[in-house]
Amino acid sequence: MLKIKRGAPTHNTITVPGDKSISHRVLMLTALSDGACEITNLLCGEDCLHTVEALRGLGVSIELFPEHCSAVVHGCSGKLRAPKGDIHCGNSGTTMRLLAGILAAQPFCSRLVGDPSLSRRPMKRIIEPLSLMGAKLSAEGNNFPPLLVEGKPLQPITYQMPVASAQVKSAILLAGLFAQGKSTVIEYARSRDHTERMLQDFAVAIQRHGREISLKGPSVPQARNFCIPGDISSASFWTVAVAAQPGANLLIENVGLNPSRRAVLDILSRMGACIRETSIGQVEIGEPSGSLEITGTQLRATTIQGEEISNAIDEIPIIAVAGALAQGKTVIRNAQELRVKETDRITALTANLRAMGVGIIEHEDGMEIQGRDSLIGTHVKSFGDHRIAMAFSIAGLFATGETVIEDTSCIATSYPGFEKTLQRFSKGIVIC
Ligand code: S3P
Numbered sequence: 506m507l508k509i510k511r512g513a514p515t516h517n518t519i520t521v522p523g524d525k526s527i528s529h530r531v532l533m534l535t536a537l538s539d540g541a542c543e544i545t546n547l548l549c550g551e552d553c554l555h556t557v558e559a560l561r562g563l564g565v566s567i568e569l570f571p572e573h574c575s576a577v578v579h580g581c582s583g584k585l586r587a588p589k590g591d592i593h594c595g596n597s598g599t600t601m602r603l604l605a606g607i608l609a610a611q612p613f614c615s616r617l618v619g620d621p622s623l624s625r626r627p628m629k630r631i632i633e634p635l636s637l638m639g640a641k642l643s644a645e646g647n648n649f650p651p652l653l654v655e656g657k658p659l660q661p662i663t664y665q666m667p668v669a670s671a672q673v674k675s676a677i678l679l680a681g682l683f684a685q686g687k688s689t690v691i692e693y694a695r696s697r698d699h700t701e702r703m704l705q706d707f708a709v710a711i712q713r714h715g716r717e718i719s720l721k722g723p724s725v726p727q728a729r730n731f732c733i734p735g736d737i738s739s740a741s742f743w744t745v746a747v748a749a750q751p752g753a754n755l756l757i758e759n760v761g762l763n764p765s766r767r768a769v770l771d772i773l774s775r776m777g778a779c780i781r782e783t784s785i786g787q788v789e790i791g792e793p794s795g796s797l798e799i800t801g802t803q804l805r806a807t808t809i810q811g812e813e814i815s816n817a818i819d820e821i822p823i824i825a826v827a828g829a830l831a832q833g834k835t836v837i838r839n840a841q842e843l844r845v846k847e848t849d850r851i852t853a854l855t856a857n858l859r860a861m862g863v864g865i866i867e868h869e870d871g872m873e874i875q876g877r878d879s880l881i882g883t884h885v886k887s888f889g890d891h892r893i894a895m896a897f898s899i900a901g902l903f904a905t906g907e908t909v910i911e912d913t914s915c916i917a918t919s920y921p922g923f924e925k926t927l928q929r930f931s932k933g934i935v936i937c
Contacts, residue, residue, distance in 0.1 A: 507894075507924065509901030509908045510882075512931020513801075514747060518756045519926055521740045523548040523574060523733035525919050526671070527699050527761065527792060529599045531731045532556045533607065533679065534707050536565040538580030540728030545575045546759075547733060551918045552597035559604055562588045563611075583683065583725050587613035591651070594619045596847060596891075596918045599672055601652060602631050606676030609640035610683030611656035618651045622847050622889055628652050631676045634664045638680055638688075661686035661722065669694035669815040669842065674718070678704065678711075684722040692716040694815045697765045699792070706731070706790050734761035734794035738819045738892075739920050741769045744799055745823050746899045746930055748778035749830040753801035762793045768816035770797075772824055776804040776831055806833030806876055814840045822896035825854045828874040829863045830903055837871035847915075848888035857885040857897055861904060882906035891915045895923060902930055 528548040533556065535542035547553065549571040557567055557576070564586030566579040585607070594601040594617055601617050605628075608615045619626070628650060632642040641655035661684040664677055674690050678700050681688030701718055704711045707726035712719050740760045747755040762770075762785060770780055779802055785795035804827055809817065814837075817824065821843055828835030843850040855867040860883050864875035882904035887894035894913045901908030916923050928934045 506937040507898055507910045507913045508935040508937065509898055509904075509910070510931055510933025511904065512902050512933060513750050513753045514755050514930050517754055518758060519743060519929070520758050521735040521743070521760065522550065522920060522922065524736040524761045525550065525552060525738070526599065526697055527703075527733045528553045529556050529603060530675070530699050530703050531733060532560060532576070532578065533603060534703055534726050535578035535580055535728070535731070536560045536567075537583050537607065537682065538707060538726040538728040539582045540580050542578050542580060542728045543575065543730040544578065545730075545732045546735070547574050547576050548736065548919070549574055550921050551595055552600065555593060555595040555597050556600045556604070559592045559594065559600060562592060580726070580728050585611050588615055592617045594623060596620050596622055596915070598623060598626050601650065602628075602672040602676050603679060605631050605635060605642065605652060605654055606679035608654040608656055609635040609638065609642065609680045610659050613656055615654045616651055617654065624650050626650070627845055630668055630670060630673050634662065634673070634677050635680055637662050637664065638684060640680070659684040661688040663689040663691070665691045666693045669696050671696035671700070675700040678718065678720060681720050682709065682722050682724050682726070687719050687721050689717055689719040692718070694812055695765060696815045697763065699763065702792065729790065732791055734792055735759045737761050737766050737769065740797060741820045741823050742895050742899050743926070744769070744773060744778070744780065744797060745827045746902055747799040747801050748773055748780065749804050749827055749903065750801035751803060755799045757797045757799070759794055760797055762795050765816060768813050769820035769824065772807060772809055772813065772817060773827060775807045776827060777802055778804060804831035806831045806835040808836040810836070810838040814842070818842060819892060822850055822854060822892045823899060825858065825872065825874060826896050826900045829858050829861070829876055829880060829900065831876040833876055835874045835876065837874075838868065839870055841870040847890040848893065850890065850893065853886070853888040853890060853893045857893070860885055861900060861908075880904040882908040884909045884911065887912045887915055889915050891918045891920065895920065898923075898927055907933075
């Protein structure tokens with residue numbers, strides 16, 4: 506539980522932990538590579554630790570140094586060992602869906618299980634393409650985990666995706682590493698491209714033409730070291746905390762600025778936020794990154810829809826909080842994917858914002874939020890969802906009285922240390 510009272514930042518420079526999406530992928534690709542790889546600024550949150558344990562259970566040797574946020578992974582050249590029991594993915598959809606792509610090609614059966622939240626998340630979206638490639642997959646709960654994967658020699662496919670999902674795209678590309686020939690994925694809408702970039706960094710022949718991504722298998726990623734930038738999704742909580750607070754200032758150092766992830770910055774800038782990007786690092790290997798300098802102001806409403814949604818999908822909860830503090834009506838549409846995240850985020854955002862006094866209309870694919878000057882402190886739920894818990898922690902900084910967020914242990918899945926940084930924003934933070 507977190508108890509929060511109004512506040513503004515008292516420290517003007519922070520960093521955020523390593524990017525979650527990139528951390529999962531680099532663990533998996535280094536595990537499949539042909540040698541030893543050192544990973545730095547690895548996110549050691551619970552989700553990524555599930556990926557580490559899953560890979561260890563599949564025979565990969567991983568030396569983990571959580572206090573240094575680093576690891577040395579000894580690649581197994583694509584050949585994993587049959588697990589001794591179930592593979593536990595915890596709350597992590599990325600672990601389950603991406604790993605399924607790799608396991609689809611291994612000569613053994615695996616059973617992937619998740620916590621109650623992950624056990625309600627759709628798996629047909631990966632079962633269908635991986636089955637078309639020749640593996641045998643089924644979900645014990647029809648569309649829902651546990652997920653059974655019987656690995657087979659894979660055929661390449663050309664697959665037109667029916668949803669905008671980087672996890673589905675990545676599962677197919679990872680399976681494609683083991684298929685004989687060219688596999689092609691055609692995206693429904695552009696989603697985060699970390700897998701494509703990283704495969705290229707690991708010397709896999711991969712091509713991108715618009716929404717079509719192709720790779721030629723079989724291919725073993727070449728071992729290399731990898732440094733992960735800070736997570737822009739984590740940075741977005743602090744960005745809103747400052748951007749909506751006239752007079753506040755903050756510098757967030759070393760944030761990943763991959764174009765397929767940075768729509769949150771464009772959206773907030775459209776809302777009037779003053780965000781300056783500085784010292785953008787151009788790297789040969791790895792992802793673009795830089796620092797964000799944010800100055801607070803009165804935000805104004807905007808509309809978020811269409812292609813922008815998949816780029817900003819994880820930031821919608823905190824963008825909705827920004828909308829609640831902006832002048833005018835913020836509209837979010839075409840965001841039905843929010844209903845199948847760690848919780849139904851449309852329902853959760855509607856319930857919590859309404860409880861804080863915000864006028865909100867819920868739609869099947871989004872919401873309309875009437876901004877107001879100040880929020881009303883009250884009890885809200887995390888719904889067991891890390892991003893809902895963090896978004897409403899920030900909302901609490903703008904609320905009268907006290908905001909209590911129940912069940913905040915979920916924050917540890919993606920952002921260890923969040924509460925400590927939050928304490929820099931208000932003297933009135935109690936962690937219970
Ligand atoms: C992720 C992709 C997104 C995102 C999730 C992480 C990834 O999910 O919401 O937090 O690392 O590939 P979808 O692929 O389901 O859109």
